Amino acid sequence: MTHISNPILRGFNPDPSILRVGDDFYIATSTFEWYPGVQIHHSRDLVHWRLAARPLARACQLDMRGNPDSCGVWAPDLSYCDGRFWLIYTDVKRYGTTTVNGAKGVSLRDFPNFVVTCETIDGQWSDAVHLNNSGFDPALFHDDDGRSWMLNMLWDHRPGRGRFAGIQAQQMDRATMRLVGEPHLIFEGTELGFTEGPHLYKKDGYYHLLVAEGGTGWDHAVVMARSRDLLGPYAVHPDQTVLTASGSTDAPLTRAGHGDLVHLPDGTPWLAYLCGRPTPGRARCIMGRETAIQPMRWDADGWLRTLDGDQRPMATPLAPDLPSWPWPNDAWNGQFDVEALPTMFQWLRSADHDRLFSLSARRGALRLFGRETIGSLFEQSLVARRVEHQKFTATTTLDFTPSSFQQAAGLVLYYNSSKFYYLAISADAGGRVLQLMTASPEPDAGITLDEFGDVPDGLIALRADLDGETVRFSWCSADAEVWTHVGPPLDSTILSDEATLPGLPNFTGTFVGMACQDLSGAGAPADFLSFVYEGLEQAGAVD
Template sequence: MIRNPILPGFNPDPSIVRVGDDYYIATSTFEWFPGVQIHHSTDLANWTLVARPLARADLLDMRGDPDSCGVWAPCLTYANGLFHLVYTDVKRYGRTTTGGASGASLRDFHNYLVTAPSIDGPWSDRVYLNSSGFDPSLFTDDDGRQYVANMLWDHRPGRNRFAGIVLQEYDAAARALVGERHLIFKGTELGLTEAPHIYRRDGWYYLLTAEGGTGWNHAVTMARSRTLTGPYELHPDRYILTARNRPDAPLQRAGHADLVEAPDGTPWLAYLCGRPLPNRGRCVMGRETAIQPMRWGDDGWLYTLAGDAMPVLEVEHDAAPPEPRQERTRFDTPELPIDFQWLRTPEPDRIFSLTARSGHLRLYGRETIGSVFEQALVARRQQAFCYTAQARIEVVPAHFQQMAGLVCYYNSTKFHYLYVSHDDAIGRHLAVMSALPDSPQADAFTVPIAIPDGAIELGVEVDFERLRFRYRCEGDADWTWLPQLFDASILSDEASAPGMANFTGAFVGVAAQDMAGTAMPADIAWFDYREREYSA
């Protein structure tokens, strides 16, 4: 069986391509560096994270990008012996740095293209395409000519800001868009038209888009035309996949899709989805990637196998069972293990090292947790409703402006942080700082707990919306639980002030801060992440 989602945890906006017997899916990474996750599979059921291509400063520098900006909606295609990766770097979401509503219609999107002969690279220097909107995709026609489609952003008052899909030819020799820009599709009354992908089949050009926003009204729309620039006629059902108005659907928020054809001719649709918490209705794992087979009808239109446009939880398919996930990560290689990322900066040597102390991840305390420029936070995705994570940390904070610890993190306004610090009153101590998006008290601190010097193990257990921290000092046989029960559901898109960008998902990892600017080190010996069944 294929069990959806195939890419659990924060893996939104899938773009899928087949090259021979190999399938690749590229997904958005937003403010997390390196940019764009690429998974590989040969059976559509088992997927392995193999690359993050935007790993150089000349390809991506997100310092200063607001939360949930950065890399949006990559498009991965293959033509002329090259992988082509198109992506957006979002620099402004229409909010001031303090979260006010000033200039809410003003946004900055910059679209780029890079190529590589192999999924492992080397990736070319980036080509600037345009800044007219986001979600760019590259289409190569049967005659070899290439075109870039993207949604068009209209900031003017009284206008539809999602103004439709525009198309322009790309000249690879000139490394630039050329000719006239065509508005080929204005969308349906559902609105928020984005995420275009174009395909050619049996003399038709098919246009796939996402509509309804990326929340509960999300949907996949299809249209077609005999000519590339239109006019495009809508699918008779309008939406070929959606869970909107269907609370019984096992996967919600279904939309933003891409199409691939298997060697036997079966069309498969990769799309994003969300799994709400049973008790709170919030999607702590963000938008995940699912896949299911489709069928071409006698009328030349695409349909789900059941004809109901519903996302499915399981698909019968010949595939091997998945490999068990690694539980303990030891930092004994010169490269950060691929499950982990950091935030925004293309200069990782300033925030961590894997060689400064053998067998350890050394964090260098930098700016405050939540900084949009340079913070030392290294984390991995939450990929199950119930998990245990823990880490062994050695840190010697000298004063209250230095701290390091274990963090459950969504963005700068949503996290729970168990940290070690020091002050004159209590000495070395442990406390939790929470950033609460739906509480009158934005920052909450627990009462500090005095702890002795030496290495310390910090742990967290998450069961759906319940989160508890624990610790074990050097020499202790047993763990000590903190008495507080924390709300894990705040680590979700849905827990937010209205109008703010919330497009990622929950992470768990380690962090260090030195607000005195002296780069206090904190050494991590290992990090555990173990998924499990619910524990009462």
């Protein structure tokens, strides 16, 4: 018997929207400030998944320069209608103020919602069409009467109001991709609050509304309500929550919520949902929110429930009775003698990637052009991949000859502009130096910069070893075999949603990769010849 090893999409893959078209399953997940926007994974058996597309790859679809940390693309929704895939998403431009002198104040936020379409999942998606700005987490529901409806949570910025004001629906004309008629508030949520992430389904004469509630932390939950009329009123599930890990900070899967439903060809319902895997000691999720999946059941009363009715996430559910469909092993060897950036990598905010990096400027190297400070919200030269394991080693080799203290390049563990570790080569009057920059949200921490002596000319290899709650950096000359530690072991758990400065959003996960800065504005480049990530624990099937 084959079991699925949850999470199926590991390392910062939150807010799943799942879709079946024939024998193919697709999951779209949020990418926030990372470019290109939205990850779409593909499977035929719910066990084996591959990255099939990142559809938002042009400035006319997505330009996030200046977007705050953990803003950008929130909760995409993937659907299929009229022979086309439809993708609807929010590009959050402003997170807003949450407190004034310690009290809740006005929270002005900008939530433009857009839609794009494509006939194939991996084709060139259309230019974006703006829909509205009234709230985030948009979704499309294509009814069997030929009408389509857009749903999103409604944001209320007024003091003393709920902010999360409920779920609204408005008809969308598919021909023009414009909203028509008036919006209707169809569901105000339950006492759990933070009602968001709507998805709508029609079954047995009912409209079933699935929402996320309880916030994105330990009390996150999937909640359901239903109505005979799309516009309501909606009656809440007798159990209220369909799935949650509330009350647990040390289970294998925590923070479970924000789900979406798909049915197999035989009618069996499966729920895709986000979850977190906390470190054992500190209850912090370095990998952020990931995507898990498990079978559900429709009970005789017409309500959706987990298989044993306990509402809890399953770490290793039994795989469905579908033909096994493993994907070819297309593992990259870690060398940059390639024509296109390997698919695991992304960068931050900018659609103009030619100003950030090049694979053709030097054969066999990824050249990063020195741009703004690490943590810049506009033009930052940082190329990285998701951390998928609680224990891994990442190594890069670079060729870089800085001429000024304003130039630096190296290996970075990055959550956002207030949380990162950055081992870099820079320069002072005596030549090249090794330095470690730390940005920590812990009390009285902030951003620090420590130097660790001169480094010789030539190629330099940099390494990060993460083991649970600690990370340690090392370096060596490329022609040597002896690694030298840089500083003491460091606290890796600051690179998590749970470690934060007051009032800042924290919805992503840790990346590891390469960065280059030139604060003089000259754009001095660094050439990275290799990047190798070696992790333990593998996703997929468990026998």
